[in-house]
Amino acid sequence: MSYLIDAVYFLTAAIFIIGLKQMSSPVTAHRGIVWAGIAMVIASLATFGAPQISLEVTSINLQLMLVAIAAGSTVAYISAKRVAMTDMPQMIAMYNGMGGGAAAAIAAVELVKLSSGAESHGLTIQILAVLGAVIGAVSFSGSAVAFAKLQGIMKKTLRLPMHQIINIGLFIAVIVYGYLVATGTPSFEHVLIFFVLALVLGVMVTLPIGGADMPVVISLFNALTGLAVAFEGFVLNNAAMIIAGTVVGSSGTLLTQLMAKAMNRPISNVLFSSFGSDGGAAAEEEIEGSMKEIQANDAAIMMAYGQKVIIVPGYGMAVAQAQHKLKEMGDLLEARGVEVKYAIHPVAGRMPGHMNVLLAEAGVDYDNILDLEEINPEFPTADVALVIGANDVVNPVARSNPDSPIYGMPILDADKAQNVIVIKRGKGAGFSGIENHLFYADNTRMLYGDGQKAVAELIAGIKALS
């Protein structure tokens, strides 16, 4: 029986890797996740046959386990089905946090067992259990904060005086208690303090990080959860957990690096300095010109009689759910012979590829959705760059002002288009709190209003022309 279960775990690990590979191409991606899903179901079913689990119907462990699986699955299923595409990033953060919490809880059970006198499996195993516990707990509480921030439950970036010093102190305390717990027979109090400290550390690390950096943070926590799962896999001697966890850990790290690179912010900067809360004010310089407003009708004419329009969507489009209207407007313009393209900054929105998903949802052909490197040479030939709900990713100070916190970040060169139309809710600064010089440029016109409404007005304006 146990050979059979091992064989199932072996196959599961292999299918997960194949599934991930398939998920990295648009053609096979759907097949990849379905395969991985089937493997997951089979692995879970096989685990009921594991020697540690009693299949007696009267076993309270088994009964409660079924209740736990049903409860967790139902809540997750309903929430994942109901959530709007725009809110996907925080849901991923939440599910990821659950995984981290589960890994930490596995370690907790093992450590509680040790504290009540169970036989140790050796120092290495205890150290791995503790490492997985720290990483899992940090990922759990950190993801919870990320969720709260993106969901708008927690609006401000909180920063205590001497925040980093407190964090370093916490980190050292976690190591000390981790050492106490990992070596020898831990006392129950030490285990408890250890977990509380690790959870607080996750919260404290995530609190000062601004919303603009959240994609990097979520991706990092995703990688961390993978690592925690792998460590607990060593503790439980489970090959499927080790391999799947490690693969996610390394691929997640790579993905995090790609994102941080796109923002030109080393991961250490994201974690240890808060975006826009201090650097922004110091880097302020005089802005020449003023913001010039435009009416929707005029903007519609500008686009309808142009040759080429490049649309630059940002998080504001996601909030306003304007992607369907945008697609409708694009179709109208194309029917008039205008070339319409979409320019996607790698970190537009709250996750990499967030905009791609939303535009795909609206039915935009992905041949017309272009990356930063592909689209930037095209801006000078565009009659209109329509910026909708994007801010920092088109801010020219990233090129010009070395004092700006976003200096050096690759941006979309929307300012190089003949005309720039910016759809924006109000006159305030963007998520990072940095003033956007693009809005004051001579060739820029501001179209104030909610994204969806503004685009609807543009559509009406274009229709009125024919």
Add this chain to the structure above:
Amino acid sequence: MIEGLPALYIFMLSAFTGYEVISRVPVILHTPLMSGSNFIHGIVLVGAMIVMGSAEGALELTIGFIAVAMAAGNAVGGYVATVRMLEMFQHKPKNEGASS
């Protein structure tokens, strides 16, 4: 038992595998892929079940219950979210790709 040097080998090779598998992903798939890898570490469910199955006493059972519920949430939520995102790429008409 997986321990000692073989354990280290498994760890190293898996790490390189993960790195290689992801390295050529188009930006368009980054979010679904993050969600997909989020689903894959839902395999923690297997570990949570084993731990809960061997739990003794109320405290261990409670922590085990939390572990299983959260792990199931990770797996199911991660799967549904990923499928929902990927389905959007599916309904696309595939007739224009070559010419434009």
